[in-house]
Amino acid sequence: MALTGMQIFKHMPKTNCGQCGVPTCLAFAMKLASSSATLDQCPFVSDAAKAVLAEASAPPIRGVTIGEGEYALKIGEELVLHRHEKTFFNPPGFALLIEDTEAADAVATKLAALKAATYERVGQTLRSNLVAVKNASGDAAKFAACVAAVAGAVEYPLVLMAEPAAIEAAVAATPLKKPLLYAATAANLDAMAALAKKLGAPLAVKAAGLDELGELTAKLDALGVKDLVLDPGSRTLKETHQNLVYIRRAALKKKLRPFGYPVITFPAEETADDMMETVLAAIYTIKYGGIIVLRDLSPEKAYALYVLRMNIYTDPQRPMQVAQGFYPINGADENSPVLLTTNFSLTYFIVSSEVEGSKVPTWLAIVDTDGLSTLTAWAAGKFVPDRIAAFITKSDLTTRVKHKTLVIPGYTAQLSGELEEELAGWKIVVGPREASELPSFLKAFKP
């Protein structure tokens, strides 16, 4: 549970030495309480105090990292039930399920397609995160061969779904960095715990319901296995949804440590229909899934899931922005009109989508307005003549187009006079107010 500044202050050395960067211990305690400082900045805090404070300041849902390096996936450390309360922090990982009974060439094709389904949107890379390899054959040698093939084909971290002996054999043959071991159960708990410790790997825990789940995680915690991922065992939408809500609430509101871990979900095991699988994955993306395992991540489904994940995990207090600059649409050339607007991602998407729909070659000139939408940016002094003029003047726009005409959004018509003064030689045209009116405007307009 989060402590207040005064509660933390009680454990401070009270020397006011200032070595932490703030003048007093009380001020430092306040910074700790607001998470704007970390305890290691204080050189004199006692070990006893450290233990108390670390325990108290541990996140209610533990952060768990699978894999290492560029492709590592961090999940957990969520603080709220509803994104508007603050934000959701660590987006869930999408995992493609591969069974070791599948033909090797089919697996290779799937993995190549998975890697190819990588997209750019608003400066973010959208892709899947994990491959889950399942020992469906029951044969340890087949499993090891499949793990080796998958690890050789993709950089994504793996989820190894097998009994401890098969996992141990596979990892002995193919060393992996922090794969997720799936799963410790009441039947194999000690062996899985020992293996997770030996490999330094995170461990999934599968139980038949929440009662047993809490018991198993408490045991694992006592055994020193801390990086856990929960599987409450349900395989129907209704139960899984309920479990996800219960687990998130138990961790955040009841501070129940045994439930303070991210959760793995299996749309792959809840339906045989590919479209329904995508819908289930969407629900678990929205409602607290940490890892989502699917059989099908074909582009037409995966891209929608990636965009949904991005929408849900966007910080509500920080609008998404696109980079300032010129964006050619429909093969814009030197005679195409130039439409000016702000860098709020939604403005950009809506305007660009309407322009694309018009099929008229057009340049979008995007001004950095700190992610504010047109009217807000205008009101905040960020979409104003001097700022726009500075952007245009310092840019290479005159090498891109032969004309000197700029179209501004209809709602900011009042800018036109002053902007013409600031931008000598340029003609300012007031465009439509709504993006939906752009196609008819563009069809009639010549710069």
Add this chain to the structure above:
Amino acid sequence: MAFQAPVETSTTKIRELTLGANKTVAVGGQNALAFHSFEGTLPNGPKIALEVFDTTPADWSDELKSVLGDVWGDPAAWARKCEGQFGADLICLQLASTDPNGANRSAADAVATVKAVAAAISVPLMVYGSGNVEKDAEVLKAVAEATQGMNVAIGAAVEENYKSIGAAAMGFGSKVVGQTPIDVNMAKQLNILLTNLGVKIENLLIDPSTGALGYGLEYSFSIHERIKLAALKQNDAMLQAPTVSNLGKEVWRAKEAKASREEAPQWGDARKRGIVWEALTAVALMMAGSDVLIMRHPAAAQLVRQAMVGLA
């Protein structure tokens, strides 16, 4: 150690509102967040209203044409197909062609269409105007008059025209959908204005505006969550009206939903992509608490219905 279920009950509920006269459909009535049947009762669950347009759509994708093209230009046949073949809970007639910036068809034309559609179906009817503030006031007044006794929902009433639409609804016994631009306080304020005008709160629905997946969905999602939390946890009477998401037209405007395979090979199968784009938008809004989902593609609606059944 037995798990103590962290249930959170609510002492209040979303107002239940009944639409239709012949075959009625109730929306709202729940005292818990979406699909939280483990801590409350949700007697009706969200409903799917399938869209019918009053004119032949101009630039819809080939996929939409392949499923709906045979009834384009015949709103009554379109509505019949949505009810009979696609199992719509409600029909939402979109009077797009009344827009003065488009075909500018008259209120009398609109009334004729509404009557033809109403006669073709037994499920309840919702009627949305074109979104043109002045024209909607005129058209929806005529629609309210022509549908007296049918218990239809008309919309969207906005800040600039709520007086005429609200008055017509009161006079002829329609329900009113009030629409505001993605803002909890504005949604509340419009309901206050409508009730001050004399419209009973029992006759109101909230349309807090909809952004499609990738086009502002996160805002619509959070507005729905905030409205439902305010309604259920803070007992905010003005926000206890059921909510509506007019999502079909937003989704199918997105290039991700309508681009052909040739235009966007990197996005995979075009048919499934459009359906997934609409289904995911609808599912997100439904999980956030929306009570009426206005949808376009029957296969997307079918997926959402399957999810509703699975969650209930």
